[in-house]
Amino acid sequence: MVRKKTRKIMVGNVPVGGDSPITVQSMTNTITKDIDATINQIKELEMAGCHIIRCAITDIEDAKAVREIKKNINIPFIADIQYDYKLAIAAVENGADCLRINPGNIGSVKKVKKIINICKERQIPIRIGVNSGSIKKEYLEKYNGVNADSMVESALEHIRLMEDMGYEELKISLKASSVPLTIETYKKISQIVDYPLHLGVTEAGPVWRGTVKSAVGMGTLLSMGIGDTIRVSLTGNPIEEVKVGREILRSLGLLEEGIEIISCPTCGRTKIQLIKLVEEAERRLKHIKKPLKVAIMGCPVNGPGEAKEANIGIAGGQGEGLIFKKGEVYKKVAEESLLDELIKEIESL
Structure with a gap:
């Protein structure tokens, strides 16, 4: 894989883009x-290995809460804003490290300019988020519906608006719930701009x-060298994301952190309780941050x-x-x- 070189921005103390992880x-x-x-949920996500967290800012109380939340977490905080430019400004004033906005639903250019001004002043980056459901009617008509062309054109309109205001601390996302559309759209935008790309299947x-x-959508793009930061959108506990x-990332060799367990699917040769062994190993090894590859195999045939x-x-035996x-x-x-002996040996490493 040859990764596409993009601009580097800083989200809090975490670099995104360029040659950054x-x-x-x-x-x-x-x-x-x-x-x-x-705060409790963010701390759990930190423990699971989350690098950057995003929270919905729906009213002024949410925006004011950012200040106290920031005091108690260790990863950068992104404020997710819909419609109200005043909430974006309040979130930045209270310490947000980045904004996620769709300039199209913020309203007038004058309102977007006010957001840009405070972000410039405090060196806060912005993620422009375009989803397949938020494309302007004129682009839907021009390009005959929701497709890579209409999504990319929507994103480029927002990018030009920001650039015309002298602001380029941007990262871009163009998510769709369709995997093929997601892949096609990110491929297209990556050939046009060099801003860092936030990947996701919405x-x-x-x-x-x-x-x-x-895994199919983002894995395909990452294997092409496209993508600088990712979010898996699941209906469930965010820790699963x-x-x-x-x-x-680990499966593509893009994350050198934590234990990677290799295990066989079991068969008639397996004489030990392999499934239970693997599940217990995952549980007991999840705290280890050192990059190690650990094999748990059912028999000597699939062993060393x-x-x-x-x-x-x-490798199990009789x-x-x-x-x-x-x-x-x-x-x-x-x-x-x-298992006890395996874990003892791993800890000694």
């Missing part, structure tokens, strides 16, 4: 003005279905040989198993001690 974002589903609930659906759609996002690229692993490192057998262990 691709980041995982999520969005809280709490009422933002419920400060304790919002309204992807329930956790299982949405995971598949997001972070877990899926991190795994998409097929998993020799793993840093460490185990009442016992092997622990191996880089494909070389290290020691033999009784089945009931296999």
Whole structure:
């Protein structure tokens, strides 16, 4: 993969674009003005590996809550604004690190200019978000409906508006619930602009279905070198969004952080409780941030040989198993001690 070189912006202390690592974002589903609930959820998302968090700002109480929330979290805060430019200004005044707006629903150019002015003053970037459901009627008519051309044209109109105001601290998203449309649209915009791109398949659906759609859509784009930050949109616990996002990046070699478990699908040769073993290993290893590849294999056939690229692993047998490192057998262990011994060896690394 050759990653497309984009401009670099700073969202708080996290770089996005350029040669910066691709980041995982999520969005809280709490009422933002419920400060304790919002802080607690953000802390849980931080623990899961979220790099940047976004919250909905629906009224002035939400905007004022940003100040207290920021004092209690460790990752950058994006304020998501719809329609009311005054809320965007209030969110920035209270410490938001970035805004997500659709300039088309903010209203007059004069209102957008007021947002730009305070963002310039405080060096706050803006994400221009265009979804397949928010395209102007004139572009729908010009390009015969919702497609990559009408979506890109909508985004370019907003980009030109910002640029005409002397503002270029932008990142761009063009999300659709259709995977093919999402891929086509991001490919098209990436050939036209060099702003960092925020990837996502919008309204992807329930956790299982949405995971598949997001992995196919974003994975395809990332494998082409397109994308600088991602958000998996699932109807479920936001922690699942972070877990899926991190795994998409890890599967492409774009995230060197945390444990990657390699495990076989089991078959008639498997003599140990492999599924239970893998689930327990995931639970007990989730706190480790060091990038390690761990293999948990059902039998010696799929053991040290097929998993020799793993840093460490185990292969089950009849009442016992092997622990191996880089494909070389290290020691033999009784089945009931296999996971404990594996974790002890991992922690020693």
